[in-house]
Amino acid sequence: MLKWLRLTTTALAVGGCSGPLSTLDTAGSAAASIATLWWAMLAGAAILTVLVMTLLALAFRRRPTPAPGGTRLWIGGLGVAMPSTVLLVLLGFALALGEQTIARKAAGVVVVEASAHQWYWDFRHPGMAGEIVTRDVLHIPAGRPVDLRLEAHDVIHSFWVPRLAGKMDAIPGHVNVIRIDAKEPGRFEGQCAEFCGLGHAGHRFRVVAHDAAGWTAFQRGEQP
Amino acid sequence: MSALSRHRALTAIWGSPRGWRGTVSSVNHSDIGRRFILAAFAFFAIGGVLAMLIRAQLATPGSAFVGPEIYNQLFTMHGSIMMFLFAIPMFEGLALYLLPKMLGSRDMAFPRLSAYGWWCYVFGGSILIAALALGVAPDSGWFMYTPLSSKAYTPGINADVWLLGITFVEISAVSAAIEITVSILRLRAPGMRLDRMPLLAWYLLVTALMMVVAFPPLILGSILLEVERAFGWPFFDPLRGGSPLLWQHLFWLFGHPEVYIIFLPAAGVVSTVLPVMARTRILGYGWIVAALLALAFLSFGLWVHHMFTTGIPHMALGFFSAASALVAVPTALQIFAWIGTLWKGRPELKLPMLYLLGFFVIFVLGGLTGVMLAMVPFDWQAHDTHFVVAHLHYVLVGGFVFPMLAGAYYWLPHFTGRARIPLLGEAAFWLILIGFNLTFFLMHLTGLLGMPRRIYTYPSDMGWTWLNLLSSVGSFIMAFGFAMFAVDVALQIFLSRRARRNPWGAHTLEWAMPLPAPAYNFASQPRVADGEPLAADPDLPLRLARGEGYLAEIRHGWRETMAVDVTTGAVDHVIILPGNTRLPIITALATGCFFLALLFGFYWLAPLPLVAVTVLGWRWAWTLGWREEIGPVPIGAGETALTHREAAGAPGWWGSVFLLVADGTLLGSLLFGYAFLWVVAPNWPPPELIAAGLPQGAVAALAALAGTVLTRLAASAGVAGNNAASSRWASLAVGAQAVVIAALLWLGLAELPAPTGHAYAASSWAMIAYGVLHAFIALLCAAFIRARIASGHIRKGRVLETSVAQLFGDYAGLATWLILACVLAPLVLA
């Protein structure tokens, strides 16, 4: 089922769901599993919509006597039992998925410090000879989990690279951590997602995911 | 007395003078309700125009129509207007107008309070609109996140306009909430047990109770942020021990229940109109009431789902995600109860039903996307994108505007006494439905393709261009639809033929009166023996007009209405309501001067209007009551009852209880903020804690206890008719409260660090200020009792005023003790 959904996902992404900031055109594991969740929920929502609309339409058909069904059917069954079951299953699924996505302790995680400003991002990467600082371009190794430690220096911003993962706010006075990864080397667009004043629309950045050789070169200080 | 002469006599008592005199002095619920509805619609139009400007800007990539300075004001004001100046006041207007009529009563419990709320709403709304016209409107988003809305990043007046203007408007929301609660609980027709109430009254009761608890956190947040902006008390500044997250908690603690506060009244309209359209009774009355209560409570456990991306640990998010999923169950229950009702009856596709079908289609989709957003991982992607914009419009337009339009067409004959002009309303419906879906259905996809909210422009290579263009086209189609609705209503008011008395064949009491409704609603009040009184007794309107119900006798020019037992609906007492007066508008003007003084930074001037409000408040209470002996009065059917001044549990007492519940929620939010900062905020512990202060604390605590006890003694002596003792106790209570004030201030000034240094000191000072204010209120109450004994208003058996004073005395004592415990805790624990 999941595999089928993933295949459909890819097919749909190719035909119209792609875009530099598309959450459906995924390139990281967090974004991919969230997209799967979305397609599953969309299918469920479609079925429920059809059910409700059909019941609604049938209420208007001409009939000789009032239709059957009392509170047991309408309220006990359709109103309480049905949604409770659907929601509990969905909730369990979503919690499990969230557990896989959050920045739990794991081996081989690359840690990058990100600080948000009105209206640019500074990224401090681990290099061979100390920190490597870049502005508005984040460098990561492809195929490895990367934790971003987010800080903000003025107002609240939000770090978001839709094709790789969900978003996380950068809040003054607090440090938040988000885990991202890119399956393949490439360039991915990022956008500040929390309203941060006049420059919010243009508060963009880019993620460059390197292959192993490229990452080593970057860490040595050789700008690609 | 003939029906016609009774009508004339009652109109003379309950009506308002013609012309501007009536405008400024009317306190009649029908007048105030109509005004709320009209003003809310006017604000809806303004908010709608802002939305069209937003869509015009976003129609094409890289548009040069407006820049970010203007655009940020547009979307901030669109959200704020629609939430605070349209949705809430619209339902308040509907409630004020309809509730007494549906409950078989003649007015709301506190007519002058409705009028005061109305003027606060209009004046506060005008401040916001004036700021918009002058180009200094709020521009930090309707959610006003700090630090963006703090002085450092919004140095201008814009944020102050929001904080002060909205707080001013919220006075009307809180007063309406208290008034609706008390009116539903007590001002019903005799015999209307709680389980015979029209469902709409249940919906409004639950909504009003939610408002009593939901608005105080936002009011507190607004006060704290304004104090931070004006005087530099760093509640939200992380460098000095504050936290931007505290604002988010306070805001959403209000903001999520707010969504249900908007939805529930509209759902109540659905539950009222739908069975009439289906010519049957609602399916599962008791289940719906149970679902409402569940919704009311669960909706307070969802607020963090607006904060899923703020770095709160996954387990805590899980609590709120689960609660957000659960809240869908009582909503689903209602949806299926409505569909089951349609199955049970024989639904007809009249215009209100058409709008209800629109509601079903849109709201179900909005509910389903709501469940999606309640799932934490999906929200991490969708949060702050146009997917959420689509979702919230599906919920709010589907869940509020469509049912309200259904309600508008359903009750318009009631307002105007006229029938509708055919076809125009249907055309408006289709334009609104198609336009809405074109605008917002596509927006789900725009959001999934990564378009964030609140960006004023976007490049052309993002894949959003055609989606945005279609959304903009849709929004203009929808706007035409609303314009056509306005034209339809205007034509109906001015041109159409007169309507029949009960055009829909409905069975609730608001149709048991001539149309348009007279100022007094019922010439005599019915005795209710069934959930649908007009079904059980179709001749009821005639009999009421002939004076065959309660309170048909007209005496002393009194505005009389019945108060009943909360649960059983048995006759309890007669309420004599105040008549038309200019006090509400004058008090609202004084209140407005206070807000304007703060807005323009004339802080030295601000105490003046406060003194004026206090004096007016005193007068407000003073002008009621009488010195003469009254005793039980005849109410018809051979029964007698006491008047409300002599009966226990009069509306004034109930209103004070709910006011104190709201007040207690505010204090609770303040204490939550204090604890939250201790545990979560950066830069703690503070450099300087309270070092001494036990003596002052002990004096304040003892004086607070004395104040409470003395007020109670004064109250019981007053009711027992022991005037001399009562007067003496009241004087001593005044003295005790004065000592509380002095001791609290002494504690603060002598022992607390300056409030500008650290959020710890600022929040301690905020608690001290709260204690001082409430000791002062209790002082005024005790002084009032003393003065009323001297003037002869309080006499043996008159319980109302003393019982209210006792409530405020008790509350002040409790608050002082709580505050002292929190302020002195660091000292004691260290």
Place this chain on the structure above:
Amino acid sequence: MMLLARASAGLIFWAFGFSVLYGLHGIGCAYGWPSTEVGGGNLFRWVMVASWLLLCAGGAALIWLAKAAPSGLERRLSLTSAVVGCAATFVTGLPVAVTSACV
């Protein structure tokens, strides 16, 4: 008024339990309970799970109490409120057993 009080009792209990769990979670994370080992688990997990189960038991007791309400709408509302309160306490507390502590 008793009717409204009875009709809210179960839900008020849920609100209370919900606040307790959320408050304990905040305090536990702030004071590092997850890194204190107690009896084969960590202090944080023990406290959270124990409070959750206690609250669920309290909710169940309320259902039993609600059966004593006067019949009619009052009993119906008290019972549904108690059942909803207990079920909601169980469901909203579920994450204490299955999710990571403070990440």
